[in-house]
Amino acid sequence: MNDQADDQADGERRISTRQAAELLGVKPATVYAYVSRGQLTSRRDPVGRGSSFDAREVEALALRSRREAAAPPGGELSVRTSLTLIEPDRYYFRGVDAVDLASRYRYEEVAEWLWTGTLPRGARFTAPPEALAAARRAVAALPEHSGPIDRLRVATAAAAVTDPLRFDLSEEAVLGSARCLVPTLVGALPEVGAAGWRGDGRLARQLWSRLTAREPDPDALAVLDLALTLLIDHDLAASTLAVRVAASARAHPYAAVSAGLGVLEGPLHGAAGRLAHRMLAEALERGGAAPVVADHLRAGRRVPGLGHRLYEGEDPRAAALFARLEGVPQAGPALAAAREVVATAAARRGGLHANVDLALAVLTVSCGMPAEAGETVFAVSRTAGWMAHALEEYQ
Structure with a gap:
């Protein structure tokens, strides 16, 4: 039977x-x-x-x-929402395996897939000169101690006031805003690396010089693009839900993105990457992950970068990033430290697996990026996903 x-x-x-x-x-x-x-x-x-x-x-x-x-x-x-589906061991963008998409297409191309359901090869985003100039002026006026989310929120507001069509919630107008806002946010961030990359149209290269003074090698740059693509959306996370609420009230897309950035600044949603970075950096300084993990457990703190409530095993985003980081020579020590963190924690508490924050920390630590770099990558990447959710809500 x-x-x-x-x-x-x-x-x-x-x-x-x-x-x-x-x-x-x-x-x-x-x-x-x-x-x-x-x-x-x-x-x-x-x-x-x-x-x-x-x-x-x-x-x-x-x-x-x-x-x-x-x-x-x-x-x-x-x-x-029909944008993202999460299963116990994988997730999908519009019905297509997200890891497979991210492995074969660049960030801009997958953003277009979320927005329109098409995959245009070679898609590039260009920041309008007026919006970019306004966003840079606004960010430059902030105190030096301002964090990445502070800068991105101010840049979003500045870009909004230069867009006379921001109150037009038609699909065509919102798509235009989305394609302009993402590169404007990246371009508004202060450069710490070589300005020679400014002419490259790919978003990952534009962002690289805002994260580290090191020149990018092709392998490390590919990992950054992969991270951006994997993080574009993850169903109805807290920040995405805030975007949907704003869009449901017919707030314009810049205001919806601002709502997402506001939630991302909360310690329960946006700080995990920073904590994982610091833990890995400390493990490298102390010559091993075991004492660092022990300190977290002794203090009653959860070990950063481990576990995810939606996945039974390893976060598929982490698995994809770890596999690509294998090809980046300078990532070797941080990658080994991350694996030691997982093994040490698993020996004490079974069932803990790496999540995307730990994998992203390997990239940021090994490429000389600051602790808040993962937060910047996440926010820039997720802006495209928030725009996709705003579009879906308007419709």
Whole structure:
């Protein structure tokens, strides 16, 4: 007897992804988003024809969704997205494996995929001169101790006032704002490296000179581009939810991005990369990760860069970055220290795996970047994802 017959015998009615989407009134990709957030359970077809769902569970979710849609303002927030699906061991952008996309396409190309569902080879973003000049003036006026999120928030506000079409929420206008804002944010950050890279149109090269004074080698630059691409979106994280709320009130896209940056500045969402960087740097200084991990455990602190509530094993973003960092010679010591951190913590507490913050810290430590560099990479990268969510909310 096959699985479907077993289900029928037990009184359980299974339906396909297409049928579930029709019942819920959403796209098939959104059905899997419900699965990633624990609102639906799916079962793989052993023949390989997709997934099936418990019809009664889908019908119950559809009923809840209709009630939420009819509820007055102030009720429980309900957000649907078809942009990113997270499974226990991988994640997808618009139904395509995100790690595979990031391995074959550059950041700008994957941003276009999230925004438009197309993958234009060779996509480049250009900052409008007026917006870039205004953003640079605003950032230059900040105190020297200002952090990367301070600079990016001010640059976003400055770019907004130079865009007379910012209140136009049509798809074409929002796409134009998105393609201009991301390079404007990067261009507004102060340069610490060689200015000779300024003429290169690729965002990763533009960002490199804002993160380190070292000249980029092709392998390290490829890792930075991979990190930017992997971090573009990760479903409804706290900052993304803030963007969706702002967009639902029809705030213009610059204001929506500002909402995301505001949440990112909170210690529970944006500080993990900085902590992982400092831990790795300390492990290298002390000649080993064991005493550093011991200090964290003795103080009752969680070890930075380990564990992720959405993945059962290693964060797939970390796995992809670690694999690419193998080809960067100067990353060897930091990579070894990161692996020692994982092994030491696992010996004390099983089930802990590396997350993307630890992998990103290997890049920032080994390339002479400051502790806040990971935060900068994350915020710049996620701006494209926030714009994708704003677009989806406006529609």
